[in-house]
Amino acid sequence: MPKESYMNSKSIILTGDRPTGPLHLGHFVGSLRQRVALQRDYQQFVLIADLQGLTDNGSNPQKIRDNIPEVLADYLAAGIDPSLTTLCLQSALPALAELTALYMNIVTVARVERNPTVKNEIIQKGFARSLPVGFLVYPISQAADITAFKADRVPVGDDQLPMIEQTNEIVHKMNSLFPEPVLRHCKAMLSETSRLPGIDGNAKMSKSLGNTLLLSASEETIHRAVGAMYTDANHLKVTDPGQVTGNMVFTYLDAFHSDKAKVAEMKAHYQRGGLGDRTCKNELEMCLQELIAPMRELRATYIQDKGMLMALLKKGSERAHEVTQSTLQEVKRGLGVPVF
Ligand code: TRP
Numbered sequence: 001m002p003k004e005s006y007m008n009s010k011s012i013i014l015t016g017d018r019p020t021g022p023l024h025l026g027h028f029v030g031s032l033r034q035r036v037a038l039q040r041d042y043q044q045f046v047l048i049a050d051l052q053g054l055t056d057n058g059s060n061p062q063k064i065r066d067n068i069p070e071v072l073a074d075y076l077a078a079g080i081d082p083s084l085t086t087l088c089l090q091s092a093l094p095a096l097a098e099l100t101a102l103y104m105n106i107v108t109v110a111r112v113e114r115n116p117t118v119k120n121e122i123i124q125k126g127f128a129r130s131l132p133v134g135f136l137v138y139p140i141s142q143a144a145d146i147t148a149f150k151a152d153r154v155p156v157g158d159d160q161l162p163m164i165e166q167t168n169e170i171v172h173k174m175n176s177l178f179p180e181p182v183l184r185h186c187k188a189m190l191s192e193t194s195r196l197p198g199i200d201g202n203a204k205m206s207k208s209l210g211n212t213l214l215l216s217a218s219e220e221t222i223h224r225a226v227g228a229m230y231t232d233a234n235h236l237k238v239t240d241p242g243q244v245t246g247n248m249v250f251t252y253l254d255a256f257h258s259d260k261a262k263v264a265e266m267k268a269h270y271q272r273g274g275l276g277d278r279t280c281k282n283e284l285e286m287c288l289q290e291l292i293a294p295m296r297e298l299r300a301t302y303i304q305d306k307g308m309l310m311a312l313l314k315k316g317s318e319r320a321h322e323v324t325q326s327t328l329q330e331v332k333r334g335l336g337v338p339v340f
Helices: 025-038 050-054 061-078 094-106 109-114 116-124 138-148 158-177 219-227 248-256 260-272 277-302 306-335
Strands: 012-017 043-048 085-089 153-155 187-189
Touching (some): 012 138, 025 153, 025 248, 043 061, 050 138, 061 085, 061 277, 061 306, 085 306, 094 158, 094 306, 109 116, 116 138, 116 158, 138 158, 158 306, 219 277, 248 260, 248 277, 260 277
Parallel strands (some): 012 043, 012 153, 043 085, 153 187
């Protein structure tokens, strides 16, 4: 019998976001949409990772503070139901910081430097010698987030796969130090579109690249974004056969259109020739307008009541505090650290 089968009872989901800005369509297809679908069938915790947000905004804590309600409003607007999902704040959970401190001793510098997502971010953000220590080790703190909730499922985009891998290494190593395993291994739950390209065609939609469409985007912004999207540069006349791979409009139709048969038909038509870019863009715009409009409206209402949003977060954090504190105590006992 596998050693950890005693914990296979009930799946627990933990996932989170850095509050560095309002959420966009990349978050929506990468993870948010899945969380909404999963919240009825799983015990789900969603963490606003403000401490992780500070790892590259250490001198700008106000930005992180201000974006906490923004992200909360996005969650609710997208359909996260606080009676089904526990919403909590990373900085309100001291057990996460303590677990991080314990895990840091069993992870080497070489290992954190090898994490491909972190490596990319370091280059992208141009840190060089000014790399904050906290930033380099944020995957360890993320492992603390996941393991503190005993989560075995983590719905994330594919850029987070290295974090899951590193978490499982930590779980393995820590468990081997205890008389009985305490921590649970976890698996990523990748969505169908685990990485949405930016509206400029760049491989990833990301705020730092300035190529996002927010869940709160205005009608006009959506219209302009779709209008400017790359299609197939060689598709000059409507009658020309066109390429659908690498064609942003089709990539987005795949990610967002609910009628898959219709998209398949459009693709075939486009490839044969005879279907114009304008028609495809109109279809995409209609679908995005329909998706975003209700979220934009709900969000505008929620964001007016920051008191309500923060009260929700406080309540969820209290529950999360109990769960994470209990894991911390188990870990301490397992290590033989006195627990008073
Ligand atoms: N690293 C994630 C991001 O940048 C946010 C995050 C923090 C997270 N803690 C987590 C995601 C735990 C999943 C599980 O979006």
